[in-house]
Amino acid sequence: MTALESLRGKVAVAGVGHAGLGAAHGYTEMEILAQAACRAVADAGLSMRDIDGLATCSSSATMWSMPVAEYLGLRPRFIEATMLGGSSFVSHLLPAAMALESGQCDAVLVCYGSTQKTAAFGRSEGVKARSLLDPQPYEHPYRPLQPITSYALAAARHMHQYGTTREQLAEVAVAARKWAQRNPEAALRDPLSIADVLNARMVSDPLTTRDCCLVTDGAGAYVLVRADRARDLPQPPVYLLGSTTAVWNRQISSMEDLTVTAAAESGPRALGMAGVSVSDVDVAELYDAFTINTLLFLEDLGFCRKGEGGAFVAQGGIAPGGRLPVNTNGGGLSCVHPGMYGIFLVIEAVRQLRAQAGERQVPGAEIALVHGNGGTLSSQATAVFGGPATR
Template sequence: MSDTSLKALRGSAAIAGVATFGCGETPGFTDMELLARAARAAVRDAGLKMSDIDGICTASAAATMWAMPVVEYLGLRPRYIDSTMLGGSSFIAHLLPAMHALQSGQCNAVLVCYGSAQRSAQFGRREIGAARRWLDPQPYEAPYEPMQPLSSYALAASRHMFEFGTTRRQLAEVAVAARAWARLNPEAFMREPLSIDDVLAARMVSDPLSVRDCCLVTDGGGAYVLVRADRARDLPKPPVYVLGNATAVWNRQISSMHDLTVTAASQSGRQAYAMAGLSAKDMAVVQVYDAFTINTLLFLEDLGFCKKGEAGSFVENGGIAPGGHLPVNTNGGGLSCVHPGMYGIFALIEAVRQLRGDCGERQIAGAVTALAHGNGGTLSSQATAILGTAAAL
């Protein structure tokens, strides 16, 4: 599709409702039940009924045909279905195809939804990991039995440190900033104080990443509803318009990356900015997929917030914490708020909440633009969304 055609889609659709459910530890709920609770709440938040939903996007790491039982469980008969599975970036990657479906008249209201009981699941994490390896074989790396996905991200962190002089203390700044935001968010799972020294002294799990450099393992469901812009203006909540969206994949396995310090976010970000007619300097708030502290550094660079190799100094002295020069992961991110297997949908939901002014103590005053970025696999799939209020149209 040409750049002109993509720009014609700019602002053509808006997120009219968002919701989360069961973020943290929610024993007794299945993946489907968490998804359904979040889905129904998002539809209510949009001022709609489930009978209004005629499009659905969903994905799961535990099932290859997940959309079918979701449609059945929710009692839908959709005219548009997208079950593309790209890992944690899926729910941001779903935006542009859904916008096409809405613009063509194929459907009128698209529900994007996810749920995972990863923390409280009946089956242990080891069994879940084995099932995922069977569903997603990686022939060149699996025989060596790396501690995936952690080993891959540790490798990228080691390379960044070697090439640019990035330090463990700078990585720790990312975790401490995320916790500082989480302490302002009643929904966050971990809200205890966290210092740089706490991160540096934490148990090492895959050098150079300690346990505090790693995301949470939680339960949780998240959902949002996308409608055409003209319809969104008649619904109860302030519309959050999709100004740009792009997805890029360069590799599946970390060993196939051409450069361990450059991800496909450099492509998805560039294309999303072009569609939106904006750049990194125009973003008031930023939500990136922080499965590990190195993710945040890589994405800040690849998405244009600082030059390659400079993210370490960019985050120093609370640069991305409350009161810093760039608000990043204002809900606490995957490091301190919620991370039920795939985090991307929660980054998008937080961006929407910021633009609607719904974030209470952690609200960024006057925010009219936001970036939400999803990552899947081991720095494999990247999806970037640029969102804005009516003032940004």
């Protein structure tokens, strides 16, 4: 057994919480982050005095972890502030697990908050600011509409190379909406058809507005503890079975193949650490910033062969009642997407494995795969979780 494999099931998510979903009028991102953090800590049956590890980051501040620690009144013995875009809060799992297992700390709070929808300094201003701080020299001179231009490029290539259709991409958005209709917390719950997606306003060919994630406010948090402690806390423990991160590129123009992401590396490594295969996965929470993401990740993670993602999702393949439940809260396309979505993937997986997802609950769910994406198909982080009976 490798050192990495020895971490399987050694830590568990003991609490989750969120706040300010949709529109958090009158609140700052720090305030809704604190609300989510307090709810996650309370859900774990702990208090802020018990938290001695912190993992957080933000696209709006380079030293975000320090004001968060100060605002929450924490003096962490372990701190993780790696910023990999939307995959960050999935990527934070492994360092946190290592810190817990080594005894460096006893309870790690992972948290994020953003008010990009209602803040005066919103999403468009943030995109402009990040383009100055994070220049992409091979693309910036052409003034692309980032990040959507990159994802549209990947979608166009997938369609050209494998015959993927616009209708198949639309299936992803429709499936997400059907899950959202079962989730009272989702931002969009009105009916959505294939025709609605195809006829929506074109943003970057071939993607319309309904192929693109929401722009919302929102904060999320979860608490990790060692497995032996988790069993004594109020909620059913959800064990971390596998966790890996892979980064192959920053700019999409530096990808060797626009249809293959680093999920092809992170996925098999995480599944190997967990000792399971994709056939064991009961529910998949995949970072769906755009409809093409879901197809790429289903392929790269091994749920289907390369080029077959369109056929996999067709005719409700990932919708309620389909072959694989995917993005059961409605995803970034219909539930919530406050700039970086990764933390909500973990929260939904935990709820499913606790059997606390209400009308959208996947019966008998025991294994959940979570996959986060950051940048423009740049950073990929995969985690495998198991319910109380899997350790």
